[in-house]
Amino acid sequence: AWLDDNLLPAQRAKAVVLSGGGNDTTRGTLQALIRPFDGGAVLDDVKVAAHIAMLERHYTTVLNRIGESFARQGVSGVPVVIHGYDHPLPRGAMGFDNWLRKPFEKQGYDLSQPAIFDLAAKAMADLIDGLNAMLDRLAQRAQFKPFVRHVNLCGTIATHFPQDAGDGWANDLHPINDM
Numbered sequence: 410a411w412l413d414d415n416l417l418p419a420q421r422a423k424a425v426v427l428s429g430g431g432n433d434t435t436r437g438t439l440q441a442l443i444r445p446f447d448g449g450a451v452l453d454d455v456k457v458a459a460h461i462a463m464l465e466r467h468y469t470t471v472l473n474r475i476g477e478s479f480a481r482q483g484v485s486g487v488p489v490v491i492h493g494y495d496h497p498l499p500r501g502a503m504g505f506d507n508w509l510r511k512p513f514e515k516q517g518y519d520l521s522q523p524a525i526f527d528l529a530a531k532a533m534a535d536l537i538d539g540l541n542a543m544l545d546r547l548a549q550r551a552q553f554k555p556f557v558r559h560v561n562l563c564g565t566i567a568t569h570f571p572q573d574a575g576d577g578w579a580n581d582l583h584p585i586n587d588m
Contacts, residue, residue: 425475425489430464430540431582439512443532446517446525451532461543468544472553479556491548492560493541496534496567497581498574499526505580509533537563 434442442456468491475489499520501510513520513529520526541561548559566577566584579585 422487424487427468427471427489427491429468429471429491431494433464434460434536434540435508435582436512439509440515442536443512443516443518451518451528452535457536457539461539464540465543465547468547472547472557476552476556485555487556489553489557490560491544491557492562493544494537494582495562495565495584496530496537496574498578499529499533500575500578500581502578503580505582509581534563 438460442452442460444450444453472489472491479485479487497509499509499513501520510520518525518529520529541559541563544559545561547553548557550557567574570577577584
């Protein structure tokens, strides 16, 4: 209906924004991607690759359906914007400890220690960088290139909060409203 020719031009979609992968990469799923603490690598690279491949398959399905809908309705020029996320901090802010913080703690990471917290934050950045790399590759595929645009939001909060990026986060997954 959002592309319907019977709609007034002002009522038709000007763009479609797809946001996915965040909630799919928290809690138990995140815990499964984190290696038990032993002072070595934080993330299990094989499991992370499989998880990102699964997200890619889901995005591909949705984008194919949108492309088919555009083709059926003769729509062109409506961009589909996909984005990853900024680099979240597993702080457990505002009661969101189940999302990112507890998965690390359940794998033996004591996030009250600054060095261990930094390892966890780096692991989250690596995970989000992998998600964004996949989204960028997806946007470059020939079948999606005409209408899909990837926006990489990494570094957005740190740019606006250069003294402490943590000040820009309302909780573990969402920036403050001013963002």
